[in-house]
Amino acid sequence: MLRNVIAPARAFTQIANAHIWDDDLSDSAFRLLVRALALSDVAARKTTVTELAAGLTGGRITADRARRQLVNKGLLHTTKRRDAGGQVRSESLVSSVPLRAEEAAEIFVSGRGGKAAVPGAGSRKVGRADVPSPGTVLPTEGTLGEKTSSPLPVPPDPDGRLETAEQLLLTLRQFDERLVLGSREAARLAPLAAEWLARGVGSTGLRHALTAGLPPQVKCPAALLRTRLLDKMPDHETDHLPLTLAICGNCERPFRVVAGEARCAGCRSTAPVQPPESEPARLGWRERVRLAAAGHGYPASSARHG
Numbered sequence: 416m417l418r419n420v421i422a423p424a425r426a427f428t429q430i431a432n433a434h435i436w437d438d439d440l441s442d443s444a445f446r447l448l449v450r451a452l453a454l455s456d457v458a459a460r461k462t463t464v465t466e467l468a469a470g471l472t473g474g475r476i477t478a479d480r481a482r483r484q485l486v487n488k489g490l491l492h493t494t495k496r497r498d499a500g501g502q503v504r505s506e507s508l509v510s511s512v513p514l515r516a517e518e519a520a521e522i523f524v525s526g527r528g529g530k531a532a533v534p535g536a537g538s539r540k541v542g543r544a545d546v547p548s549p550g551t552v553l554p555t556e557g558t559l560g561e562k563t564s565s566p567l568p569v570p571p572d573p574d575g576r577l578e579t580a581e582q583l584l585l586t587l588r589q590f591d592e593r594l595v596l597g598s599r600e601a602a603r604l605a606p607l608a609a610e611w612l613a614r615g616v617g618s619t620g621l622r623h624a625l626t627a628g629l630p631p632q633v634k635c636p637a638a639l640l641r642t643r644l645l646d647k648m649p650d651h652e653t654d655h656l657p658l659t660l661a662i663c664g665n666c667e668r669p670f671r672v673v674a675g676e677a678r679c680a681g682c683r684s685t686a687p688v689q690p691p692e693s694e695p696a697r698l699g700w701r702e703r704v705r706l707a708a709a710g711h712g713y714p715a716s717s718a719r720h721g
Contacts, residue, residue: 434448448491489514505599594640596640607648608644610648616649661676663678
């Protein structure tokens with residue numbers, strides 16, 4: 416094998432050979448690590464791990480697996496902090512070298528203007544430094560405060576609507592690059608979007624309602640989508656039906672008739688299941704003779720010849 420290696424004069428990223436030859440890191444995890452380390456300090460402050468992982472082939476499952484691999488290697492750390500407004504925010508740290516939890520904590524503090532001493536570029540001494548060189552500190556992916564929580568409780572998802580709604584929200588950036596959501600923002604908005612699907616709106620209709628007629632400037636995509644999901648929420652199909660009341664034939668309680676029911680929902684759900692009636696057994700010749708002799712409608716002649 417021949418090699419033609421030309422060192423770039425600019426716009427390059429240094430990566431340890433140990434990461435290149437590490438078989439425990441998948442291609443997606445390695446690509447996510449390189450992309451994070453290739454960011455400038457200014458760009459890193461404006462980019463989340465979720466946004467970096469959005470371009471990975473394989474979707475959310477591949478991105479989550481890549482993040483777990485980097486976490487297990489000590490290359491990706493996440494912490495939570497409370498900002499000046501009292502809301503809890505998550506913050507990520509991508510490092511070019513494996514870091515212990517306490518080492519990552521020092522870098523988080525120094526990245527916020529704390530007093531922890533972190534050596535600058537070119538100032539590392541010979542041998543392993545007491546505090547590793549800082550990695551890339553990525554910004555928050557969203558807040559966990561009450562103001563941005565979903566107004567709907569997260570219900571069980573037996574029919575998959577919640578997952579479908581979350582994936583639809585994460586793909587809105589493909590239709591408008593301003594509608595970029597973090598994974599936690601999409602998870603908080605998913606119950607609202609799933610309610611649209613439960614009320615009979617298809618994925619295409621929901622996507623059109625969220626992306627059509629957007630304002631010229633979108634400062635907070637999550638807040639904009641949340642407002643649209645709430646304000647444009649369609650009515651249930653049964654909301655426009657006339658109200659018809661009837662008395663339950665079992666418990667004599669009034670209930671709303673939807674499709675001609677004679678009993679309320681409680682009685683219908685607790686009513687025992689009646690077993691199907693079985694067909695009468697076919698009589699044998701001895702039984703026919705006995706019935707004919709007793710005068711039950713079988714002629715004696717037919718009974719004798721049976």
